[in-house]
Amino acid sequence: ERGASDSKTMRIKLVLLGDSGVGKSCIVLRFVRGQFDPSSKVTVGASFLSQTIALQDSTTVKFEIWDTAGQERYASLAPLYYRGAGAAVVVYDITSPESFQKAQYWVKELQKFGSPDIVMALVGNKSDLHASRKVTVEEAQEYADSNGMFFIETSAKTADNINQLFEEIGKRLPRPAT
Ligand code: GDP
Numbered sequence: 001e002r003g004a005s006d007s008k009t010m011r012i013k014l015v016l017l018g019d020s021g022v023g024k025s026c027i028v029l030r031f032v033r034g035q036f037d038p039s040s041k042v043t044v045g046a047s048f049l050s051q052t053i054a055l056q057d058s059t060t061v062k063f064e065i066w067d068t069a070g071q072e073r074y075a076s077l078a079p080l081y082y083r084g085a086g087a088a089v090v091v092y093d094i095t096s097p098e099s100f101q102k103a104q105y106w107v108k109e110l111q112k113f114g115s116p117d118i119v120m121a122l123v124g125n126k127s128d129l130h131a132s133r134k135v136t137v138e139e140a141q142e143y144a145d146s147n148g149m150f151f152i153e154t155s156a157k158t159a160d161n162i163n164q165l166f167e168e169i170g171k172r173l174p175r176p177a178t
């Protein structure tokens with residue numbers, strides 16, 4: 001579902017995947033509203049938000065962001081969730097090896113149900129908690145490389161690398177034919 005309202009604006013469905021509690025909703029709220037709410041214990045229920053960014057090549061990307069409302073606790077998500085997605089952000093928590101394992105499960109689901117040309121990002125969130133790090137940059141980078149994804153560590157709390165994440169996705173999107 002990739003359309004353009006003018007020749008240089010791309011509309012992209014972006015889905016978030018990852019274990020419950022890794023910070024998916026906080027990443028979205030940081031990106032879209034510039035906010036972080038430390039009191040939100042579980043998902044903040046942001047199920048659909050959009051944000052437009054301008055890239056350096058004067059392309060404009062409108063992200064239509066699908067966040068789960070907690071369905072990731074179940075084994076799988078509805079095919080509708082993946083359908084038409086041009087980009088996917090798979091999130092784990094750098095302090096949780098279990099969430100890194102779960103991220104690999106979601107990558108396999110994407111490879112099965114996502115479109116073949118989807119742009120995939122592997123995101124190690126909560127980089128502000130580096131003192132409790134359990135997943136190394138090296139192992140995550142290696143996994144991302146072998147699965148055709150790009151890798152970045154973010155903090156929704158401090159905003160570190162949040163805009164860079166979405167800019168990097170924008171850069172990697174296939175440009176519409178003109
Ligand atoms: P989701 O279930 O993946 O959507 O996770 P949430 O966005 O609801 O966040 C789960 C918990 O992690 C909340 O208590 C957030 O405050 C916390 N959290 C999210 N991102 C960060 C981060 O970058 N750093 C820290 N320290 N905590 C975070």
Ligand code: MG
Pocket residue numbers: 024025026042043044045067068069070
């Ligand atoms: Mg959530």
